Every structure is written in C-alpha cells, then in structure tokens.
Amino acid sequence: MSVEDRWHHKGTRKRTKDYGRGKRWRVRNKGARTLSFYKKTDAQAHDIKVNAELLKGLKPFDHKAGYVLVSAVFPKWLKERYPDPASRRAVASRFKHHILPTFGHLRMCDITTAKVAEWWADMCEKTKPNGETYSTSTLELVYVHFGSFLRAAVTGTSKLIAVHPFDGWEVDVPRRDKRVRDIWEHDQVNTVIPAMPERDRPIGLVSATCGHRQGEAFAVALEDVNRFRKEITIRHQVKRINGKLTLTPPKGGKTRTVPFPDVTARAITEHVDTYGTLAVTCTCCPGKTWRIVFTNAKGDLIERGAWNEDVWHPAIESVGVTKGAANGMHNFRHYFASRLIEGSPNHRGASMEQVRDHMGHASIKTTSDTYGHLFEQARERARAVMDDVFSAVVYPLRTAEAQ
CATH class of the missing domain: 1.10.150 (DNA polymerase; domain 1)
Structure with a gap:
C-alpha cells in the first residue's frame, strides 16, 4: 500500500509538524505523480487505480500536463x-x-x-x-x-486532456453531400483522351484505368511499374514546394498498388520509347532517383496549372465539354471508381474495401461518402439483370396435388 498518513509518523500515533494542515492522506507510486486526499478511502481507490495502470504498462494521467x-x-x-x-x-x-x-x-x-x-x-x-x-x-x-x-x-504521447470534449455531446453538424453524381460514361472518356495531344494521352489513360490523381499521374515512374505482376504502385505526386516542382508522397502519404491494364502498359512503353524519361530525386527517399515517364515539351516535370491551360482545356472544349471545376481531369478518377464498382459481364464488381484501397482513401467512410450510392445502383442493376434473364421463364406454383 502506497497510502501515507501525513499527520502521524509511520507506525505511531506521534503527530507530525503537518498535523491538522492540508490533505491528510498522501499517495506515492513510483512512475506516477504524488497526490494527496482528504479521505483515506479516496486515497486507497486512487492507489489501486494507479497500480493497475502501472501493471499494464500504462502511464497514469497527469493533470498538470x-x-x-x-x-x-x-x-x-x-x-x-x-x-x-x-x-x-x-x-x-x-x-x-x-x-x-x-x-x-x-x-x-x-x-x-x-x-x-x-x-x-x-x-x-x-x-x-x-x-x-x-x-x-x-x-x-x-x-x-x-x-x-x-x-x-x-x-497523443503527451496526453494533455483526459476526455475528448466532443464525447457525449449531441450536435447536428452540417455535412456536405460528397456523393459524385455526374460521372463520365465510357464513350465520353473515350472521346476526351483521343482529343488530347499524342504526348499527353497516356496521362489521361493512367488516370482512367488506374485511378491516379492528376499529380500522381504526372509522377509515374518506370520503377512504379511491375509488368510481371501487372501492377503499378502510386508512391509519388508532383507538387510545388517552396516554388519548386518536386516529387512528394501521395495525398495523406498513402502509397498504394493497383492493377495495371495491358492497354496502359503498352501506352507507357511506347511513350518512353519516343520521349525517354527524366531522372528525379524525391523528398521522401533521399539519394534515390526515379525515372519519371511524363514530362512537358521542355523535358521537365509537369506543372498542373500550365498543363491544364495548354492541354486539358483545349482537349475537352474541342469535344464540346465546358471548361470549369466540374470538368477537371479528376473525372477520369471518378470513372475508374465507377468501373470498379460496376464490374463487367465477366467480372464482378469490387467491394467497398477494394475500392478504398485502389483509390487510396484514408478511410472506408470516405469511400462510402463519395461512392456509396454507386454500390446501391450496382445492386439494383444486378437485380434487373436477374429479372431480364428469368422473365421469360414461367415456374408453376407447387400445389398440394403436385406434391
């Protein structure tokens, strides 16, 4: 027991100089802050609690922090x-x-x-x-x-407060509707990509078939590609840091590996054969050089604003798509997600967990908030398919006479 009586010397009834002053019962535990209490029962309860935490390897909460x-x-x-x-x-x-x-x-x-x-x-x-x-x-x-x-x-490691002030607090927080509604169909994607300059078409193809964000598509390197396993790893994005374009980790620092279609693999191979690569070091792997596939006409890393102005906007406008925030290159990424969810006649759609991993979302909630409604639509399409397949077949009801 680590509870001490401050008013009497240990094991005796002899009074100390603190007799009658302050809190009588003091609790000392090695590895925890010393506290005093007015009641012995409170001191004993605290001592038991602290010792239990110490046995579990936990650091008792320090209110002074x-x-x-x-x-x-x-x-x-x-x-x-x-x-x-x-x-x-x-x-x-x-x-x-x-x-x-x-x-x-x-x-x-x-x-x-x-x-x-x-x-x-x-x-x-x-x-x-x-x-x-x-x-x-x-x-x-x-x-x-x-x-x-x-x-x-x-x-956190400092443990500044014991309880989150939001816990137990009922509040109606306004929520944005994050669901993506106007998703490009395959015909539109297949119209926009050919409208792009030949040098830049593989950038759109990478986003539409592998789900790269725009900055991630600009950062594709030969080292990311695994032709044997038919996979591509998204580990960088091109971003301007302190006025300079550089390679940084993807959004949220979340590296991911996704399937790599043959059509995209061929496009990248042909692009490298024609334009070569650019050797670039990144901020996350000091000393390591990456052979970047896509560059601008000068052979440098691609800057988002200039590329949109010179390549993307002319391409979409040439096929009748209005320039604006709703019609950015991110539509290719939404298209990729919708194809994953819907699947094909020969391949079933991906689960929400698979979509989360392929899209590089921080949590399943992000996936659900953005694309959850597409899963509902996919289930409805599956039901409709079954109705179409079996609509011409009449199954007689089983009656007592037929049994």
Missing part, C-alpha cells in the same frame, strides 16, 4: 498532422479565424464540453465581413479540424 496553452500546442500538432505545406496553410487559416480567437488563450485542461457547445453555437451564426453566413463546407471542416486537434490531445 494540460496546463499548457492551446496556442502553444497548436503549432506542433499542425506540423505533425499536416506535413504538406499547402494543407498546413489551409488548416492554420481556419484555426486562426475560427478556433484560436475563442480557445487560444485557454489552457488545454480548461476546454470543456460547455465551452465547446457555446463556441459552436456562435460559429453556426457567425457571418463573413460581407454579412454572408459561412458555408456548410467551412463549418464541417472547422468542426473536423478542432475535433482532430482535441483527439490528438487525448491519445
């Missing part, structure tokens, strides 16, 4: 959670305008459910300088970012 200010914790969390500078800037801006003005001056341990609820009520009524209310997208992102920040404070 939460005395640090939110404004001091935020920069470290931001850097660890968002290694990508662009994402970091966006999240920092939302914290600066919507979260830190309310919580930045508080200690982590002072963030309570009541304070969060009051802040959220104000946030939902908050308006921009022009008087407009904030969009559903902004509200959702602010809520998710703050929740992630607090979750890290609970589960």
